[in-house]
Amino acid sequence: MKIIIVGCGRNGSGLAQAMSKAGHSVTVIDSDPAAFQQLGKGFHGKTVEGIGFDKDVLQRAQIERTDALAAFTSSDESNAVIARIAKEIYHVPKVVARLYDREKAEIYKRLGVQTLSSTTWGIKRASDLLSYSSLNQVYSFGSGEAELVRVELPALLAGHRVNELTVVGDIHVVAIERDNKTLLPTTGTIFQKGDVVYIAATSASGGQLRKLLGKTW
Incomplete structure (x- = not known):
């Protein structure tokens, strides 16, 4: 499974490591090249420097051949834009975005973008959402608790x-x-x-x- 993770902070890097260890092909995007150091020496995926909603950056990350994308930058606005681009322009099958603003999260869930708030965020939770290949989520209750x-x-x-x-x-x-x-x-x-x-x-x-x-x- 090919996965793009935008944002290489503590959670983004942790998710990248978890998905890479699970055998997935992972590409991480971040505007700060120093952030990639958090991936550690054991990370076997790829890194792309740049803004996550930039078309050229996404194409360098081969978004056209990607099975899933996770937008986990520190900005709600950036995550929302990245998720919409991935879902609506590139038709990425599985898209997850972290949004701190719960009202925005509800709006994007109605548009078909799975969201995680700061209260429900977890590397295991995101890993499940990205890699459930045979389980099709029909509806998410509350803030993703069920x-x-x-x-x-x-x-x-x-x-x-x-x-x-x-x-x-x-x-x-x-x-x-x-x-x-x-x-x-x-x-x-x-x-x-x-x-x-x-x-x-x-x-x-x-x-x-x-x-x-x-x-x-």
């Missing part, structure tokens, strides 16, 4: 019951699409091959949900 995701049922779960994919207080199956119909399951409902499952989960339970689904990414 979300509704859509997933095509893994073949190995066919024949299992809904309660096997339930963690009280963290993970709940709320709906199943089957044969062009939608049903509200009980804990005893049995999954069938081809089901599309809608799951409400807390942001902290992402790793646990992946394990329950049998995912290793």
Whole structure:
């Protein structure tokens, strides 16, 4: 997976290191070349010096071939602009922006840009949002503390019951699409091959949900 991270501060550099260690191809953009020192010697990605919303800079970072972008500069305005450019001009599939202003965050979420506020920010949280390749976020509740995701049922779960994919207080199956119909399951409902499952989960339970689904990414 190819990822661009704009902003190499404490959080941006930490995210870059985490995603690089996970095996992703990471490119970091920052206007201050000295900031790249925070990446450390173990970072194996690329760095690009420049302003994150500059067209030439983004093209040097190969945004046209990027799977995900995270905008984490110290400026809400810059992050919002970078996110909109990535989403609307370059059609980057996954875009995350850190915005301190919650009102702005709500506006951009309605426009399809996933946002993180200073109160919900976390490297693990951003890593999950960028790398959930088989989980499609449908809706984010509050400031990102919980979300509704859509997933095509893994073949190995066919024949299992809904309660096997339930963690009280963290993970709940709320709906199943089957044969062009939608049903509200009980804990005893049995999954069938081809089901599309809608799951409400807390942001902290992402790793646990992946394990329950049998995912290793």
